Amino acid sequence: MIKLIDHIISSGNLTLEQFAGLMVSENKEGIQYLFSVARNTTAANFGRKASMHALLHLSSHCSFDCSYCPSRHSQPDIQRCRLSAEQILQHCTQAQAIGFRHILLSAGPDAALSDDFLIPLLSSIRQQCPQLSVSLALGVRSRQSYERLRQAGVVGYLLRHKTADPIHFAKLHPHDIPFEHYQQAYEHLAQLQFQVGSGFIVGTPHQTLEILYQELQRILTLCPHLVSVSPLLPLPGTPLADRPGSTLDATLRLLALIRILHPQVLLPTSAALLRLHPSGHELGLLAGANIIYQPLQQNTIN
Numbered sequence: 001m002i003k004l005i006d007h008i009i010s011s012g013n014l015t016l017e018q019f020a021g022l023m024v025s026e027n028k029e030g031i032q033y034l035f036s037v038a039r040n041t042t043a044a045n046f047g048r049k050a051s052m053h054a055l056l057h058l059s060s061h062c063s064f065d066c067s068y069c070p071s072r073h074s075q076p077d078i079q080r081c082r083l084s085a086e087q088i089l090q091h092c093t094q095a096q097a098i099g100f101r102h103i104l105l106s107a108g109p110d111a112a113l114s115d116d117f118l119i120p121l122l123s124s125i126r127q128q129c130p131q132l133s134v135s136l137a138l139g140v141r142s143r144q145s146y147e148r149l150r151q152a153g154v155v156g157y158l159l160r161h162k163t164a165d166p167i168h169f170a171k172l173h174p175h176d177i178p179f180e181h182y183q184q185a186y187e188h189l190a191q192l193q194f195q196v197g198s199g200f201i202v203g204t205p206h207q208t209l210e211i212l213y214q215e216l217q218r219i220l221t222l223c224p225h226l227v228s229v230s231p232l233l234p235l236p237g238t239p240l241a242d243r244p245g246s247t248l249d250a251t252l253r254l255l256a257l258i259r260i261l262h263p264q265v266l267l268p269t270s271a272a273l274l275r276l277h278p279s280g281h282e283l284g285l286l287a288g289a290n291i292i293y294q295p296l297q298q299n300t301i302n
């Protein structure tokens, strides 16, 4: 296995067969070697340190219906809320005062988060928080909207496509927008020179090793600025609540492989890792991640 990992480093790629072997291997020494190579790659590109980015959830209203998400449109008995512009600005001001230099404002597709709401808000954030660079994760929007957001000073845009396989996508999101819209959105974001983030979920139903391999290939093709890899959490009340098994180990292996294959990418540990394991962030960093997202709220909108 160590030879295989060395081969991946020197060739910069791996076959499906090699990938499948790495994902199912029980060779503990080999897996520790994978993580140590990933860690050293992070250190060589970013130094031996991790950055903390602030994370603010703007809304739990969402028009989509992702089967794993407690904020999905058809989720019954959920109390939904949305931050006002004043609350968002206050959080940003506090984040800057604490010492954060990056903030990610995140929500699912929510019609209230229109350009007319966001543009004046972003202008206020720029004026009052000049040291804070703002990224957004607000789903697929029109090119015109992305352009307006870019002009309003947004630096990065994280768009989690959730799966690289169109058939798998349709199974997970039967009533949402077509898969192709994500591809088009990535093109728009790149054209507008956003720092583009991409991401996917590990452990969803119907996900095969072939699909996970496609995720890696897609990342190598897309070459995003940041990649977010989240394990599936079978959350109570969602259709996937009874889904068994932890995806911690698979997520860590994928983080390590992404770090090795795409050495300069920003690679966050996800809050979901922390929910799977009390040392989730540390394990993520030890597998090659270099960013921790720190939520600014205590479970009010998440």
Ligand code: SF4
Binding pocket: 062, 063, 064, 065, 066, 069, 070, 071, 072, 073, 107, 108, 109, 139
């Ligand atoms: S994952 Fe995002 S887009 Fe999907 S239902 Fe949840 S908030 Fe909406």
